[in-house]
Amino acid sequence: MTGSTVEQPAAAAPTRTVTYREALREALREALQRDDRVFLMGEDVGRYGGCFGVSLGLLEEFGPERVRDTPLSELAFVGAGIGAALGGMRPVVEVMTVNFSLLAMDQILNNAATLLHMSGGQLPVPLVLRMTTGAGRQLAAQHSHSLEGWYAHIPGLRVLAPATVEDARGMLWTALEDPDPVVIFEHGGLYNTAGELDEDAGPVDIQHAAVRRPGRDVTLVTYGGSLPKALEAAAALAADGISAEVVDLRSLRPLDDETICASVARTHRVVVVDEGWRSVGLSAEVSARVCEQVFYELDAPVRRVCSAEVPIPYAKQLEEAALPQVADVVAAAREVVGSA
Amino acid sequence: MPDFRMPSLGADMEVGSVLEWLVQPGDVVHHGDVVAVVDTAKAAVEVEVFSDGVVDELLVPVGQTVPVGTLLATLRPVDSTVPAGPPREPERPPDAGVPVRSPLVRHLAHQRGVDLAAVPATGPRGVVTRVDVEGAAAPRTRDGTRSSPYARRRAAQLDVDLRSVTGTGRGGAIRATDVEQAAGRAEERPAAVDQVATAAGAPATGDRRTAARQAIAALMTRSKREVPHYYLTQTIDLAQATDWLHEHNRDREVSQRVLPAALLVRAVALACRTHPSLNGFWRDDRFDPADDVHVGSAVALRGGGLVTPALLHADRLSVAQTMAALRSLVERSRAGRLRLRELTDGTITVTNLGERGAESVLGVVFPPQVALVGFGRVAERPWAVDGLLGVRPLVTASLAADHRATDGHVGSTFLAEVDRLLQDPDAMDRTGT
Numbered sequence: 001m002t003g004s005t006v007e008q009p010a011a012a013a014p015t016r017t018v019t020y021r022e023a024l025r026e027a028l029r030e031a032l033q034r035d036d037r038v039f040l041m042g043e044d045v046g047r048y049g050g051c052f053g054v055s056l057g058l059l060e061e062f063g064p065e066r067v068r069d070t071p072l073s074e075l076a077f078v079g080a081g082i083g084a085a086l087g088g089m090r091p092v093v094e095v096m097t098v099n100f101s102l103l104a105m106d107q108i109l110n111n112a113a114t115l116l117h118m119s120g121g122q123l124p125v126p127l128v129l130r131m132t133t134g135a136g137r138q139l140a141a142q143h144s145h146s147l148e149g150w151y152a153h154i155p156g157l158r159v160l161a162p163a164t165v166e167d168a169r170g171m172l173w174t175a176l177e178d179p180d181p182v183v184i185f186e187h188g189g190l191y192n193t194a195g196e197l198d199e200d201a202g203p204v205d206i207q208h209a210a211v212r213r214p215g216r217d218v219t220l221v222t223y224g225g226s227l228p229k230a231l232e233a234a235a236a237l238a239a240d241g242i243s244a245e246v247v248d249l250r251s252l253r254p255l256d257d258e259t260i261c262a263s264v265a266r267t268h269r270v271v272v273v274d275e276g277w278r279s280v281g282l283s284a285e286v287s288a289r290v291c292e293q294v295f296y297e298l299d300a301p302v303r304r305v306c307s308a309e310v311p312i313p314y315a316k317q318l319e320e321a322a323l324p325q326v327a328d329v330v331a332a333a334r335e336v337v338g339s340a
Numbered sequence: 341m342p343d344f345r346m347p348s349l350g351a352d353m354e355v356g357s358v359l360e361w362l363v364q365p366g367d368v369v370h371h372g373d374v375v376a377v378v379d380t381a382k383a384a385v386e387v388e389v390f391s392d393g394v395v396d397e398l399l400v401p402v403g404q405t406v407p408v409g410t411l412l413a414t415l416r417p418v419d420s421t422v423p424a425g426p427p428r429e430p431e432r433p434p435d436a437g438v439p440v441r442s443p444l445v446r447h448l449a450h451q452r453g454v455d456l457a458a459v460p461a462t463g464p465r466g467v468v469t470r471v472d473v474e475g476a477a478a479p480r481t482r483d484g485t486r487s488s489p490y491a492r493r494r495a496a497q498l499d500v501d502l503r504s505v506t507g508t509g510r511g512g513a514i515r516a517t518d519v520e521q522a523a524g525r526a527e528e529r530p531a532a533v534d535q536v537a538t539a540a541g542a543p544a545t546g547d548r549r550t551a552a553r554q555a556i557a558a559l560m561t562r563s564k565r566e567v568p569h570y571y572l573t574q575t576i577d578l579a580q581a582t583d584w585l586h587e588h589n590r591d592r593e594v595s596q597r598v599l600p601a602a603l604l605v606r607a608v609a610l611a612c613r614t615h616p617s618l619n620g621f622w623r624d625d626r627f628d629p630a631d632d633v634h635v636g637s638a639v640a641l642r643g644g645g646l647v648t649p650a651l652l653h654a655d656r657l658s659v660a661q662t663m664a665a666l667r668s669l670v671e672r673s674r675a676g677r678l679r680l681r682e683l684t685d686g687t688i689t690v691t692n693l694g695e696r697g698a699e700s701v702l703g704v705v706f707p708p709q710v711a712l713v714g715f716g717r718v719a720e721r722p723w724a725v726d727g728l729l730g731v732r733p734l735v736t737a738s739l740a741a742d743h744r745a746t747d748g749h750v751g752s753t754f755l756a757e758v759d760r761l762l763q764d765p766d767a768m769d770r771t772g773t
Contacts, residue, residue, distance in 0.1 A: 214565050268490045268516060299490040299516045300509065338509055
C-alpha cells in the first residue's frame with residue numbers, strides 16, 4: 001500500500017504466530033470459559049495433556065470435573081458424551097485417532113446421528129467429537145488412516161476439517177453452537193505447523209469452503225493435512241506459469257458445492273487431492289459433483305491424487321510413497337492443464 | 341390461422357434472413373418445435389414455432405432478408421381438411437406411423453444420415469429426441485477424435501466446427517484453447533461477457549433473473565477476489581450546483597428538468613480526462629487506458645438485479661444532453677433494450693444512490709474497469725464556510741479503485757477534481773470543456 005490514507009483497519013490488525021496445536025488449545029480454553037455446560041473428555045486428555053498435547057494445562061486450569069480422563073473404551077466414553085449432550089451439556093469428546101473411533105461407530109451412527117430423526121425432532125445431540133486423522137508420522141496402519149469420508153457419508157453429522165490455525169482456533173465454538181453432532185478432524189501432521197493468527201481471532205464460519213489461493217488454470221480441491229501440500233504445489237506450478245487455484249473444503253459434510261463449482265467454472269480443470277483412499281471416498285464425491293454440476297465447464301477429465309490403496313505402511317520410504325506428495329499434485333495439475 | 345413470422349431476436353434486430361428451413365409443407369409442427377434457422381446480425385438462431393399446426397406454405401425462400409414481423413410461413417390447423425391433390429410430404433420418413441418426431445430431429449437425422457427407425461428412443465412416450473440422434477450419429481461424426489465438454493460449449497459459442505479443429509490435449513483431445521485458436525481469436529475469459537449476455541437478452545423470466553443474479557455474483561466475487569480495492573471519500577458542497585440546477589430548471593417542463601445525477605456524472609466524465617489512469621481497464625497484468633470516456637451508470641432493475649450501461653462519450657455531452665442520455669439509459673435498461681456497445685464499452689462506473697439512498701456508498705469495481713465512483717444522497721447538513729456555520733446541501737462522493745492501477749494519491753486528486761468541477765456548473769455545461 002502506498003497511499004497511507006487507504007489503509008484498511010482490518011488489514012492492520014495485529015497478528016501473532018501460533019501453532020495449530022496452540023490454536024486448538026485456545027479454542028478449548030475459550031469454550032470452557034464461555035459456557036459452563038462445556039467439558040472435555042477422552043483418553044489422557046487430563047493429566048497427560050492429551051495424546052498430542054492439545055489439552056496441556058487445561059486440567060490445572062479448569063479442574064477434573066471439566067477435563068476428564070476416561071477409561072480406554074471409545075464405545076463407553078463417546079456414548080457417555082452423547083448421554084451428556086442429551087442431558088443438556090455441551091461435551092467435547094476427544095478420540096485419539098480416527099482409527100480408534102471405529103470402536104465407537106455404533107454410538108456415533110446409531111445414536112448421535114440418528115436420535116434427532118428417530119425422536120421426531122425431540123432429541124438433538126449437541127456433541128462435538130474431535131479426532132486426529134492422517135498419516136506421515138510413521139505411526140503405522142492402526143494410527144494413520146484418513147477415514148473422514150466414512151463420517152462424511154452419514155446424514156445427521158456435520159464434518160469439519162480445519163487446515164489452518166485460524167480454523168483450528170475458530171471452528172470449535174461454532175461447532176458447539178450447532179444443536180447437532182459435529183465431528184472435527186485434526187490432521188496429525190498439522191499440530192506442529194505454525195501460522196499467523198489475528199490477536200482478536202475468534203469463531204469462524206463452518207458452512208463454506210475457502211479459496212486459499214486464487215488462480216486461473218486449474219483448481220486444486222483439498223482439505224485438512226493436504227492443504228499445505230496443495231499450496232506448495234500451487235507455488236511450484238506458478239513458477240512454471242501455471243496459475244492454480246486452491247480450494248480448501250473446510251466442511252466435508254455438507255460439501256460447499258457452490259464454491260467448488262464456481263472455481264471449476266473459472267479454471268475449467270480440477271485436481272482433487274485427498275489423503276483418503278480413492279475408491280468410494282471424498283475425492284470420488286467431489287469429482288462426481290463437479291461432473292454433475294459443471295460438466296460443460298470441464299476442459300479436461302477430473303484428476304484425483306489420493307493415497308495408495310494399502311494399509312498405510314510404517315517404513316518411512318513406503319509411507320511417503322503411499323501418500324499424496326507435492327510432486328504428485330504438480331504432475332496431475334500439469335497433466336490436466338496440458339503441459340505434461 | 342396461426343402464422344409464422346420473422347421473430348425479433350433482440351432489441352437491436354430489425355431484419356433477419358432464413359438460413360435454413362427445417363420443415364416442409366405438409367409437416368405437422370407442435371408448439372416449441374424448431375422450424376427454421378434465422379440469421380441475425382449476431383448469430384444464427386434456431387427459431388421455434390409457438391402453435392400447433394400443419395405447415396401450409398413456405399413464403400420466404402432461404403437466403404432472403406426480410407424485416408422483423410414478415411410472414412415466413414402459413415400454418416393450418418391440424419384437423420382441417422387437407423387440400424385436394426397428392427399429399428406433399430416428400431421428406432417424411434417411411435416409418436411415419438411411429439410416435440411424433442420433431443422436425444428438428446428429422447432434419448438432424450437426415451443431415452447425419454441416421455435411420456430414425458433404428459434409433460433407440462429415450463424421450464417421453466417413445467419419442468426420438470435430438471440426443472438420441474446425436475448419440476446414434478456420434479461414432480460416425482466423431483472420427484475417433486475427442487473433445488472436452490467445455491471445448492464443445494466454446495465451439496458452439498464461437499460457431500466453430502469441431503471437425504476442423506486439431507486437438508492438442510492427451511490423445512489428441514480437443515480442448516477449449518484449440519477451439520479458440522481455430523476461431524481465430526484468443527478469447528478473453530468470458531466472465532464479464534456472461535453478465536452482458538444475461539442483461540441484454542430477451543424478456544425477464546424467473547430463470548433469467550436467477551441467471552442474472554448468478555452473473556452478478558460471479559462478477560462481484562471475481563472483483564472482490566482479484567481486485568485489491570482502495571476506498572476514498574470526500575464530502576462535497578453542492579450549494580453552487582443546486583443553485584445552478586434551480587436556475588436551469590425554472591422555466592422547463594418536468595420532463596426537461598435536469599437532476600443532480602447529470603451534474604455528478606458530468607463531473608466524473610470530465611475528471612476522467614485529467615485522470616486517465618482511472619479511466620480504462622486492467623488486462624493482462626497491466627493498465628490499458630481507454631481512448632474515450634464512457635461512463636457506466638448503475639441502474640437497478642425492477643424485480644432485482646443490476647445493469648451498468650455506459651453513457652458513450654460522456655465527456656462530450658452538455659449537462660442537458662447528459663440528463664437526456666441518462667433518462668434514455670434507465671428507460672431502456674428497464675425495457676431490456678440496451679445496445680451491445682453500451683453494455684460492453686464502459687470505461688469507469690458511477691453509482692448514484694439518489695434521493696432515497698443511503699449517505700454514502702463504497703462500491704465494488706466492475707472488472708476490467710479500475711474505478712467506481714459512488715454518490716450518496718444529497719442532504720442538507722451543517723457545514724462551515726468561510727468560518728461560519730451554515731446549512732448546505734452536501735453529498736458524499738466515494739472512489740473505489742483498483743490499487744494495481746493507481747494509488748491513493750491519484751484517487752485523492754481525482755475526487756478533488758470532481759469537487760472543483762461541481763463548484764462551477766456553468767463551466768461544466770460547455771460541451772467539450
